[in-house]
Structures are given as C-alpha cells and as structure tokens.
Amino acid sequence: MSTLIQLEDISYSYDNHPALSDVNLTIEAGKAYALIGENGSGKSTLLKIINGLLYPSSGTYQFMGNKITSKTLRHKQGSRQFHQRIGFVFQNPEVQLFSPTVYEELAFAPRQMQLDEIEVKQRVMDCLKMLNIEHLIHREPIYLSDGEKKRVAIASVLTANPQVLTLDEPLNGLDPRSKRFLLQLMLKLKAAGKTIICSTHDLNYWKSLFDVAVVMNDQKKIEKVAPYNQIIEDEAFLTQMNVM
Amino acid sequence: MSDWLFHTEDYTPSGSQHRYLHKSSFRLLTILARLKGGVIQPKGLIYQLHPTVKLLTALPLIIGVAISQSGMAITAVFTLKFLELSLLHHKHVKRIMTIGLVALLFATMVMLPAILFQQNHQTFLLIGKIITSVIIVNILSYSTKWRQLTGALSRLRVPNEVILLIDITLKYIFILGRIALNMFYALQKKNIGIDKKRYNSLGSLVGILFIKSKHHTDQTWQAMQKRGFNGIYSVRNRRRISISDTLYLLICILLITALFTL
Numbered sequence: 001m002s003t004l005i006q007l008e009d010i011s012y013s014y015d016n017h018p019a020l021s022d023v024n025l026t027i028e029a030g031k032a033y034a035l036i037g038e039n040g041s042g043k044s045t046l047l048k049i050i051n052g053l054l055y056p057s058s059g060t061y062q063f064m065g066n067k068i069t070s071k072t073l074r075h076k077q078g079s080r081q082f083h084q085r086i087g088f089v090f091q092n093p094e095v096q097l098f099s100p101t102v103y104e105e106l107a108f109a110p111r112q113m114q115l116d117e118i119e120v121k122q123r124v125m126d127c128l129k130m131l132n133i134e135h136l137i138h139r140e141p142i143y144l145s146d147g148e149k150k151r152v153a154i155a156s157v158l159t160a161n162p163q164v165l166t167l168d169e170p171l172n173g174l175d176p177r178s179k180r181f182l183l184q185l186m187l188k189l190k191a192a193g194k195t196i197i198c199s200t201h202d203l204n205y206w207k208s209l210f211d212v213a214v215v216m217n218d219q220k221k222i223e224k225v226a227p228y229n230q231i232i233e234d235e236a237f238l239t240q241m242n243v244m
Numbered sequence: 245m246s247d248w249l250f251h252t253e254d255y256t257p258s259g260s261q262h263r264y265l266h267k268s269s270f271r272l273l274t275i276l277a278r279l280k281g282g283v284i285q286p287k288g289l290i291y292q293l294h295p296t297v298k299l300l301t302a303l304p305l306i307i308g309v310a311i312s313q314s315g316m317a318i319t320a321v322f323t324l325k326f327l328e329l330s331l332l333h334h335k336h337v338k339r340i341m342t343i344g345l346v347a348l349l350f351a352t353m354v355m356l357p358a359i360l361f362q363q364n365h366q367t368f369l370l371i372g373k374i375i376t377s378v379i380i381v382n383i384l385s386y387s388t389k390w391r392q393l394t395g396a397l398s399r400l401r402v403p404n405e406v407i408l409l410i411d412i413t414l415k416y417i418f419i420l421g422r423i424a425l426n427m428f429y430a431l432q433k434k435n436i437g438i439d440k441k442r443y444n445s446l447g448s449l450v451g452i453l454f455i456k457s458k459h460h461t462d463q464t465w466q467a468m469q470k471r472g473f474n475g476i477y478s479v480r481n482r483r484r485i486s487i488s489d490t491l492y493l494l495i496c497i498l499l500i501t502a503l504f505t506l
C-alpha cells in the first residue's frame with residue numbers, strides 16, 4: 001500500500017484555543033479510516049486540515065509526497081488539483097449547497113474541471129442515480145430536507161471523482177434506510193479503490209467498511225490507531241474514551 | 245457503479261482561463277437565484293433573448309421609469325413588459341403577477357393618504373412606476389438562467405466593489421433571516437421575562453447573528469474551494485446576437501429615449 005497522507009506533529013489552535021495537539025498519522029491509499037472521539041476532540045478540525053482548509057499552527061502535512069501549506073495552495077493550479085483529489089462532505093450539508101438547482105450543484109465540480117457538457121451531464125446523472133435522488137434533479141437544494149441535502153452534498157462531491165473521500169459525520173440526521181444506503185455506497189466506493197476518511201459516532205454501523213480506527217481523546221490528541229474491528233470489541237476502552 | 249468512478253481522475257488543471265467572473269458576482273447571482281425561487285427553464289421568445297441584451301436594457305429602463313415624468317412613456321414600457329409577461333411560462337406569469345400585486349398593494353397602502361386626499365397625476369404615476377420596475381426586474385430574473393446572467397455580468401465588467409456590496413447585503417439578509425428566526429424561537433423557549441436582561445440577550449443575539457452568518461459564509465466559501473472554485477468562474481456558450489435580439493434592443497432603445505426625453 002502506498003502512503004497517501006502523512007501528518008507529522010500537527011497542532012492547531014483557533015485563536016489561542018487549542019483544537020488539535022501533536023497529531024501523527026499516516027493514511028494509506030485504498031483503506032477506510034474511522035475518526036472516533038468525543039465531542040470537541042478535534043475530528044472536524046483534523047478533517048479540515050487534511051482538506052487544506054485550515055493550515056496547522058505547527059507540524060507538517062504531506063499529500064502524495066507534496067507538502068501542503070498555505071503557500072502551495074495559493075498557487076491556483078496546484079490548489080485545484082489538490083482539491084479535486086480529496087473531496088470533503090461537511091458536517092453541515094446546508095453550508096455546502098450553493099447552486100440554484102440540484103443539477104447545477106452536481107455539475108459544479110466537473111465544470112470547474114473543464115469537462116465538456118456531455119461528460120458533465122453523464123457524471124451528474126450517474127451520481128444522481130447512485131445516491132438515488134434522480135427525482136430531485138430540478139429542485140432547489142436549500143429547500144430540501146436535511147437527509148436529502150446530505151445526499152445531494154455527497155453526490156456533488158463524487159462528481160469530481162476524488163481519490164480520497166473525507167466525510168464529517170455523514171450519518172447525522174439520516175433515517176435507518178438512508179444509513180444503510182450510505183454504508184452500501186461507501187463499500188462500493190471503497191471497492192472502486194477510493195480512500196475513505198470519515199468521522200463518526202455510530203460505531204456499530206460501519207463494521208464492514210472501516211479498516212482502521214483513529215481514536216481521539218479529550219486532550220485533542222490521537223489516543224490510538226488500530227484495526228477497526230479490534231477497537232470496537234474493546235468496550236472498556238471505548239467507554240473510557242466516551243464514545244460508547 | 246459507473247466506470248469512471250473506478251478510474252483515478254487524470255486531471256491537470258489548466259493554468260490560464262480567459263473568461264472568468266469574480267467570486268462575488270457569482271455568489272450574488274446564486275443568492276438572487278435562491279431568492280427568486282423556482283428554476284423552470286421553458287422555451288420561448290423571451291427566454292431565448294440574449295442575456296446581455298436583457299440585462300443591458302433592463303437597467304436603463306428601470307432608471308428611466310424612475311425619473312420619467314411622462315405617463316405615456318411609462319405606459320408604453322408597461323405595455324411592452326406586459327406583452328413579455330404574456331409570453332412567459334404560466335408558472336412564471338403567476339409568480340410575477342403575485343409579486344406585482346403585492347407591490348401594488350404595498351404602494352397603495354403607503355400612499356393611501358395621498359390617494360384619498362389629493363388624487364393627482366403624481367400619485368398614480370408613482371404607483372405605476374413602482375409596479376413597472378417590479379415587473380421589469382422579475383421578468384429579467386425569471387426568464388434568464390442564472391449561468392447566463394453570470395456570463396452577462398462578467399462581459400459588462402460590473403465594478404467588483406459594487407457587486408461585492410450588493411452581494412454581502414443580499415447574502416447576509418438571507419442567512420440572517422433564517423438564523424434569526426431560529427434564534428428567536430430558541431430565545432422564546434428560554435422564556436426570559438420582560439426586564440433589562442431581556443434587552444441584553446436581544447443585544448447579544450444580534451451580535452451572535454453576525455458571527456454565525458460570517459461562519460456560515462466562510463464554510464460555503466470553503467465548500468466551493470473544495471470543488472475546484474478559485475474565485476474564478478468559467479463561462480461557456482458565447483451566444484451571438486440574433487435578429488430578435490436586435491429588434492428587441494431597438495424597441496427598448498426607443499422606449500428608453502421616450503422615458504428620458506418626453
């Protein structure tokens with residue numbers, strides 16, 4: 001397996017409020033990672049750093065062997081390529097929908113990639129189908145239900161065909177059928193060779209998907225990185241970490 | 245699963261882009277599109293007119309209507325716009341008529357004293373002006389695709405500062421409206437009695453409101469970046485000016501001249 005992401009001694013503070021401390025983590029291509037930890041342990045912050053939306057206060061971040069800093073991402077071409085390779089589904093689907101229709105929302109990324117309209121349409125239709133939301137195609141994203149918004153948000157990230165898919169608590173607010181649906185989708189994406197990094201509080205849902213669990217503690221540090229199935233068996237540990 | 249998802253994307257962003265739009269104008273139109281509601285794109289003469297022509301004529305028409313003192317010229321503009329309206333999709337007609345009626349009601353209410361006590365030419369002229377401009381704006385916004393409008397705006401080189409100003413205002417009004425409502429509910433639930441504290445909490449509520457909307461806007465901006473947006477927006481499908489565009493333009497120029505001279 002090749003190393004995709006390498007985080008070394010990463011710390012981050014929001015205006016003197018520490019949110020992440022001394023994080024070391026290696027992400028390998030093609031595997032699925034679960035980010036686990038109590039509220040406020042730094043999961044969302046870590047995902048934002050991995051996505052190049054926040055820059056670490058200290059430490060280094062390498063993506064496919066390239067250092068990611070505010071300087072490297074200021075370069076337009078490099079930044080576009082980086083963002084195409086690693087897609088992000090935000091915790092709050094509301095903030096990431098900004099187009100007048102669902103179709104335009106899904107077409108946004110491939111159009112930015114300068115694909116021709118035929119291919120754009122192809123991708124949009126494929127992703128609508130994959131997320132089972134073909135009927136929403138002409139709707140306005142802001143007037144959808146939360147669960148529908150989430151599906152649209154995921155689809156609109158998939159149309160860029162990222163190699164790495166990062167998701168911040170994607171199960172939040174989904175009904176049981178949608179949860180099962182999402183799990184199946186993630187399994188398919190993983191089978192297609194995508195790397196998945198996903199923060200979650202629903203540990204039992206994902207047994208068949210995740211390879212590795214990354215457990216964060218209340219000190220905003222990584223407590224443990226271990227095989228997922230091994231970690232979720234360890235109830236004492238999970239209780240102590242306040243995630244079960 | 246579709247084939248293309250199995251392949252690693254072979255994507256090399258192009259370095260140069262000639263036709264582009266600034267992030268602000270792009271966002272402004274996103275909001276406009278949201279505000280207007282409904283995005284049916286039917287076929288028809290008005291929908292097919294060149295977006296730049298529509299935008300270019302709408303602006304001086306509105307200004308002309310605002311400053312003109314000629315009832316005749318305003319009636320002529322109104323007639324043209326009414327004709328255009330009748331060519332739109334029935335759903336759009338319904339929406340624009342509703343908005344027009346609300347504007348009419350509002351204008352009448354505000355000017356009720358004037359209407360009752362000094363029924364003169366001026367009062368009715370003013371009401372006519374309001375209705376006409378409301379209809380002009382709405383026909384433009386309903387008959388033009390959002391992506392076409394971004395293109396038209398970019399070609400017109402609207403000063404960035406102006407767009408930014410409108411953008412931020414609109415964006416904040418929209419977001420603040422939603423958040424404020426939810427926060428007022430929350431505040432009501434907390435059931436704070438009528439005393440000084442209540443005003444304090446109302447004060448801090450307004451403060452929080454701004455921070456929240458800022459936070460919200462930032463995240464939306466991040467989401468756009470994640471999907472490859474870098475403050476520039478590529479515009480496709482340049483359209484040529486057709487005969488109907490020219491005809492329409494001539495009629496509008498005639499009307500605009502009338503508005504400014506009669």
Ligand SMILES: Nc1ncnc2c1ncn2[C@@H]1O[C@H](COP(=O)(O)OP(=O)(O)OP(=O)(O)O)[C@@H](O)[C@H]1O
Pocket residue numbers: 014015017018019020037038039040041042043044045046
């Ligand atoms: N924009 C911000 N400004 C200041 N502090 C923040 C901000 N966002 C997060 N924090 C703080 O950083 C810490 C980590 O937050 P983060 O959102 O990464 O946690 P999380 O693990 O995602 O939590 P949750 O499970 O609740 O989503 C928290 O202590 C939080 O209070």
Ligand SMILES: [Mg+2]
Pocket residue numbers: 043044045091168
């Ligand atoms: Mg979080």
